[in-house]
Amino acid sequence: VGLVGGPVGCMNGAGGLLHLDHAADTPVRQEVLDLVGQLREQSLGNASASHGSGRRARAVVEDARDRLAGVLGVHADEVVFCSGGTEADNLAVRGVLAAAVTTGRPLCSAIEHPAVMEPVLAARGRLIAVDRHGLVTPDSLAEVAGSATSIVSVMAVNNETGSCVPPSVLAALGEVIPGAALHTDAVQAARWLPLAPLMAVVDLMSLASHKIGGPSGVGALVVRRGISIAAQQIGGGQERDVRSGSHDVLGIAGFALAVELAQVEAAALAQQAWCCRRQLLDGLAVHLPSVTVIGASASPGSDEQVVPGIVTLLVPGVEAEALVFLLDRAGVEVSAGSACASGAREPSHVLAALGIEPGLAAGAIRLSMGPSTSLDDMERAVTELTASVRRLVELGS
């Protein structure tokens, strides 16, 4: 995996509100805003209409499709635009299952996003165990080898831990489970890793726009030719008969541009983020030595593979909810676990699957970086983290 790194080209940035939750949502890029602004000036209609405005809109959509296909190294007709990562994941799992001839139970890794895991479990699927770094191991491969199933899903980069599954492991999965469609959720990967090598070894890939500087509410499922998939949202069939609903023309255009730019910049961003990660971990080692980090020993090229910009800290003796609150008050935005429908934070199934005991997982927070993240930001993060953690340890929470 192309984790380019090294202490060169580290940048410093300005202060202000410190958003370290880029893995949840990252600001829309100026280039995307500009493009969307330009397109708004044009008379664009419903991309399925036959009049001039409709044809112009269709051209915008098809241009975006070509660009996305070009980045991924796939055919344009393999790109299905939809509303985002969750829909793409649902469509992949449920769509393939619905179209499948074989009736085996679907498989996914134990650290998938709920958008994959819940459809898999709802279809009485099985989970593939991961090691403490979040990687699918040869042992777990052997365990599922020969499974009769129509779909296997393993995410490229985990949204909580940043751990990544190299294309070689995905390819190996495909080999030990012949006949199954291989899906990867590449929603978090798109910012950090080249997507084409991943796409080369899978049959389906989910992407989301708002994690990489595109508008929210748009994404894509890439479905390789020859993979049977049944529409899950029906009534119109506007998107290649696999997805119904009028095209979000401006969103799709902005999304495709965002993917292109993210892919061009991925290596440089990773390099910058490695610097920031080191700065953060070094600072924490000094000021908060009790804090441990998932993927702590990871570095570019090491066996323990993580993307640098997603950092999960385990803070003993502290409740993550309280820590997130205090950091928010200090202007530092981080996240903890995932949110349930009420907005409450729920214990992480990902950390549990990594074998992290619940008491420690209760103090887990995630810091995730984006293009604006600088070394100064990391210094500030260390300062605010230290103050907040010390307060909570002292007062309890």
Added chain:
Amino acid sequence: VKVLVAMSGGVDSSVAAALLLDDGHEVTGVTMKLWGGASDNGCCAISDTDDARRVARQLGIDHHVFNFGEQFDEHVVKPYVEAHAAGRTPNPCIECNRHLKFDKLLRRADALGFEMVATGHHARIVVGPSGATRLARGADAAKDQSYVLHMLDSVQRSRVVFPVGSLTKYEVRRLAVERGLDTADKPDSQDVCFITSTQGRARFLAERVELHSADVVDAGGRRVGQVDHVETVTIGQRKGLGLAGGDDRRYVVSVDVAGRRVTVGGPDELLAARQPVDDLVWIGDRVDGIVEVQTSAHGRTSQATVESNASVEFAAEIVWISPTRRVAPGQAIVLYERDVVVGSGTASAGGSFTAVS
């Protein structure tokens, strides 16, 4: 003052937040996610949380959700199930106030830098003659919640505020309407929040402990009926006892879970002259004269004096001025002087069961 207001999504806590803002406080709203299972308001009480969030937005204050589900299971649900299994009648609202709202939340508020915690309870904190704080009934006698808050100690009483405690429910709703709060016409919450009205208590318990049938006998030991779940039978109950002819002038006067026996008797046999109590504590000086005694959340009070047990610490007997209904073991017994809480204890099953006729 920086105040954290616990917003349940109901009208009382909505108005509490509004009143605190009126008084110029720095107000932040929080909804505690306590129960992750089914409830009458949806899983995780999602709609209640949404209501609280909407009101916070109307008021222009920050709103957060704290997940205290684990603590709620441990301190409220588990003891609730265990109490029923042991034949006691628990009050989960009291345990929730004791462990969640006025312990966990208070500590969390401390850690996050809040000076006070507010809730929408109908109760008041008053200053007694000695200058010490006391808990008193809310202004609306019908909505008073001091019974389920009796355990607040002096530190807690100095840290909590009940902004609607001096208002009637009518006034609370009127204020909510005047301000256009979305929760103005929301119905009052009822019953145990973690048990759905469709599922019911017996099924909730049956999913967690083994329930047993029991014989229903009269004072002479003669079998007169049967119950499916002795664990859900409470003293004073007169329905669901399988009595011939649906006799509803006979009440449960004692429950023996271990012996699988429920004893019924007439209205007179339900009465007792004295009620044994454990864990008796006085808030301030012990009252030697007559106190008003409340034995259930929305019950009337009866007059009594309190006789301490010389041999067992914290054990005592309530000596009723006139014979009064027996209290189910496990129920809180709260002592008032006029409308001020002066002490409390827990009804015990021990002691003499001298029937009064």
